[in-house]
Amino acid sequence: MKINWGTGIVLAFIGFISFIMYFVINMNVNKKYDHDLVAEDYYKLELEFQNDIDKQNNAKTLEQNLSWTKTDEGILIAFPEKLEINSITGKVFLYRPSNKQLDFETPISLSEHTLLIPDKRLLDGRWNIKVDWQYKGNKYLYKKEISY
Structure with missing residues (x-):
């Protein structure tokens, strides 16, 4: 044919x-x-976006902002040394863009100026860390994309 x-x-x-x-x-x-790239309550988060911008601007006015380091035990989040640790409240949210089952939130409770997120809760790869915290009525926000 x-x-x-x-x-x-x-x-x-x-x-x-x-x-x-x-x-x-x-x-x-x-x-x-x-892949779960968007949060379930996306529209609610979008409405709170201006509040997040205000909190981030407040964080920029601090003499020293939060910092994080990778250690053998996990992620160590350091709060400014000049602040009283008893007055710091809030929460830390770790978001995994590739798998929402790995997302978790932990409250901030400090005995020193550092907070440790244990290594056993973290898998290698990309994480978005969001620290939403208050100090004496002022609200602050720290956001960072990290590779662990």
Whole structure:
């Protein structure tokens, strides 16, 4: 059987469309490629965005902002030394863009000017850390993308 050029083009289009459809269906069905990139309460978080900007601007007015270091025990978050630790309250939220089951939140309770997030709760990879804290009525926010 002889195939002319018109039939060849149609067969090429059908082959290409089949190839693309295979990958589209495979990416939607296979759990290996499932990524949770957005929070469940996205619109609520969007409404609070201006509050976050105000808190970040407050944090910029501090003489010394929060800092973090990676240690053998985990992530060590250091609060400014000049602040009284009894007056610091808030929470630390760690968000894993690739898997929402790994996200967690921990309250801030300090006995020193540092807070340790244990290594056993953290997998290697990218994390977004968000420290929402208050000191004597002033609200502050620290956000950072870290690789652990």
